[in-house]
Amino acid sequence: MAKFDETPIVKDAAKNGxxxxxxxxxxxxxxxxxxxxxxxxxxxxxxxxxxxPDWQERAIAKFGELxxxxxxxxxxxxxxxxxxxxTDKCQFFLxxxxxxxxxxxxxxxxxKVYRRYFTPGGRYLRDASEAAxxxxxMLEKWYTYFYQCSECRRCSVFCPxxxxxxxxxMAAREILCSIGVSTKYVTEVVAKVYETGNNLxxxxxxxxxxxxxxxxxxxxxxxxxxxxxxxxxxxxxLLVPPSADNFxxxxxxxxxGKLFHALGIRWTTSTYCNEGGNFGxxxxxxxxxRVNKRIIDAARMLNVKTIIWGECGxxxxxxxLTPTLNGPMDMFDPPYPYHISQFIxxxxxxxxxxxxxxxxANDQYLVTxxxxxxxxxxxxxLEEPRQILRAxxxxxVEMPANTIREKTYCCGAGGGLLTDEVMAIxxxxxxxxxxxxxxxxxxxxxTICAIxxxxxxxxxxxxKVDVExxxxxxxxxxxxxx
Amino acid sequence: MxxxxxxxxxxxxxxxxxxxxxxxxxxxxxxxxxLTEEVETLTEDHWKVIHYLRDYYQQFxxxxxxxxxxxxxxxxxxxxxxxxxxxxxxxxxxxxxxxxPTGCV
Numbered sequence: 001m002a003k004f005d006e007t008p009i010v011k012d013a014a015k016n017g018x019x020x021x022x023x024x025x026x027x028x029x030x031x032x033x034x035x036x037x038x039x040x041x042x043x044x045x046x047x048x049x050x051x052x053p054d055w056q057e058r059a060i061a062k063f064g065e066l067x068x069x070x071x072x073x074x075x076x077x078x079x080x081x082x083x084x085x086x087t088d089k090c091q092f093f094l095x096x097x098x099x100x101x102x103x104x105x106x107x108x109x110x111x112k113v114y115r116r117y118f119t120p121g122g123r124y125l126r127d128a129s130e131a132a133x134x135x136x137x138m139l140e141k142w143y144t145y146f147y148q149c150s151e152c153r154r155c156s157v158f159c160p161x162x163x164x165x166x167x168x169x170m171a172a173r174e175i176l177c178s179i180g181v182s183t184k185y186v187t188e189v190v191a192k193v194y195e196t197g198n199n200l201x202x203x204x205x206x207x208x209x210x211x212x213x214x215x216x217x218x219x220x221x222x223x224x225x226x227x228x229x230x231x232x233x234x235x236x237x238l239l240v241p242p243s244a245d246n247f248x249x250x251x252x253x254x255x256x257g258k259l260f261h262a263l264g265i266r267w268t269t270s271t272y273c274n275e276g277g278n279f280g281x282x283x284x285x286x287x288x289x290r291v292n293k294r295i296i297d298a299a300r301m302l303n304v305k306t307i308i309w310g311e312c313g314x315x316x317x318x319x320x321l322t323p324t325l326n327g328p329m330d331m332f333d334p335p336y337p338y339h340i341s342q343f344i345x346x347x348x349x350x351x352x353x354x355x356x357x358x359x360x361a362n363d364q365y366l367v368t369x370x371x372x373x374x375x376x377x378x379x380x381x382l383e384e385p386r387q388i389l390r391a392x393x394x395x396x397v398e399m400p401a402n403t404i405r406e407k408t409y410c411c412g413a414g415g416g417l418l419t420d421e422v423m424a425i426x427x428x429x430x431x432x433x434x435x436x437x438x439x440x441x442x443x444x445x446x447t448i449c450a451i452x453x454x455x456x457x458x459x460x461x462x463x464k465v466d467v468e469x470x471x472x473x474x475x476x477x478x479x480x481x482x
Numbered sequence: 483m484x485x486x487x488x489x490x491x492x493x494x495x496x497x498x499x500x501x502x503x504x505x506x507x508x509x510x511x512x513x514x515x516x517l518t519e520e521v522e523t524l525t526e527d528h529w530k531v532i533h534y535l536r537d538y539y540q541q542f543x544x545x546x547x548x549x550x551x552x553x554x555x556x557x558x559x560x561x562x563x564x565x566x567x568x569x570x571x572x573x574x575x576x577x578x579x580x581x582x583p584t585g586c587v
Contacts (some may be wrong), residue, residue: 001568002568199585200586200587206544209542213549217549242586244587420498450586
């Protein structure tokens with residue numbers, strides 16, 4: 001890990017795996033910001049190349065448009081009573097102590113602007129209405145703190161009014177990118193998807209080379225012809241993994257290959273769309289929609305019967321929205337949208353894997369499960385990963401109850417924060433999860449998201465937790481008798 | 483783009499210090515970048531990784547899969563981290579003059 005300024009990070013100890021709210025540290029993380037985007041990335045994805053000259057008027061106009069289009073946003077602007085239930089629920093507040101990272105304070109940055117331009121009180125009595133101009137100072141706060149939120153929605157679980165704070169962050173970012181203010185990391189990734197088909201920018205030839213390499217590796221290891229097909233027209237299943245699975249998280253990729261081999265299912269990946277991960281979600285609605293549509297287009301190009309989403313959190317958040325974003329999916333076989341974890345559970349329930357699993361293959365591991373924010377809170381995948389783990393490992397332990405399932409903590413780098421210049425925020429945000437893992441005593445941390453799989457090893461190392469991080473399907477793959 | 487001068491060589495780099503034009507790379511420049519990545523001297527094993535990365539990049543336009551890098555160089559991942567403390571994707575790619583891998587890594 002490169003050196004970085006650690007001052008924004010709270011170093012208080014946890015008790016029984018849980019962090020108490022830290023002392024308030026005003027402005028502790030106010031200087032940690034993502035690199036700004038570049039024209040080479042923003043132009044191809046439909047965003048202004050730089051901040052537009054009339055940015056204030058355009059931002060307010062965009063805000064108005066969003067309030068019209070998204071009625072929930074208007075409700076979220078109006079109904080917060082500032083009860084404070086959310087204040088100590090955010091991992092970025094717990095890790096930095098910066099009160100601007102209270103979810104309510106972050107949202108208040110937007111509400112102040114809302115009151116100023118969209119309520120009579122704010123229009124005529126700005127200060128008395130706690131309203132504020134959308135000026136240079138406010139813009140800087142938006143850019144800083146709406147990119148210290150991972151859109152994980154943990155705070156929303158505790159909101160008595162059910163305010164979805166992630167929607168507020170998403171709206172703020174939508175407004176920012178409409179005036180030409182966005183981050184390099186997110187825009188670069190979205191641009192790469194359109195250029196190469198995936199977030200990492202893996203060209204087709206390299207993707208095929210990786211797949212052939214895995215076939216050779218597994219032939220050597222198992223003596224079996226386990227295949228990683230690419231662009232197989234007419235296959236039964238199109239698997240849409242995060243591209244990181246065919247680059248860094250190869251054990252997850254191997255798990256998919258072994259599973260489909262064990263089931264005798266003809267599957268494929270697509271070089272047009274070898275990416276489930278949807279960074280459009282971290283940017284704006286138009287790109288969310290456009291990135292997700294690529295999955296449907298790839299499936300139609302290859303004439304498959306079923307699309308299966310791989311182990312990727314934000315891919316699945318886009319995935320569950322597919323019918324809303326891109327129209328009906330009735331050209332495919334139900335169920336849809338279909339996640340690999342749901343598919344495995346269906347296979348287990350059907351008995352298709354009976355006698356094919358040797359749990360003792362994972363006996364060296366005491367496994368715990370990290371619920372990624374999107375599958376847990378936006379994708380209804382709470383039970384499935386646990387059911388798979390119960391089927392393929394003997395030794396499983398849960399982390400403390402208020403750190404798992406709907407109350408899971410973000411890994412600390414979701415929502416477009418998995419970039420090194422905000423390492424202080426990543427390590428601060430990863431702290432609650434790290435403390436909970438440490439308390440569990442597990443030596444294997446299983447999860448179903450590529451961002452988590454990239455962030456957690458770094459966070460665990462930083463917080464001195466000795467644990468291996470990997471996929472749920474990786475453990476299943478270990479245990480499959482082929 | 484900022485221009486930095488490393489050991490007398492002027493080169494354009496991005497915010498993270500990755501060189502912008504893979505063609506502007508040279509062995510002298512690699513040695514200079516290495517110093518910024520906590521690598522004091524480039525040994526034969528360092529060069530083996532660096533040349534492998536560059537060859538693969540020239541053929542495929544992307545860094546290799548980490549597992550493939552380990553297999554083809556015969557080095558375990560742990561050893562690669564010993565050679566390049568910030569890892570194969572960040573430190574080794576930076577010294578080899580490859581663009582910074584982005585996405586979920």
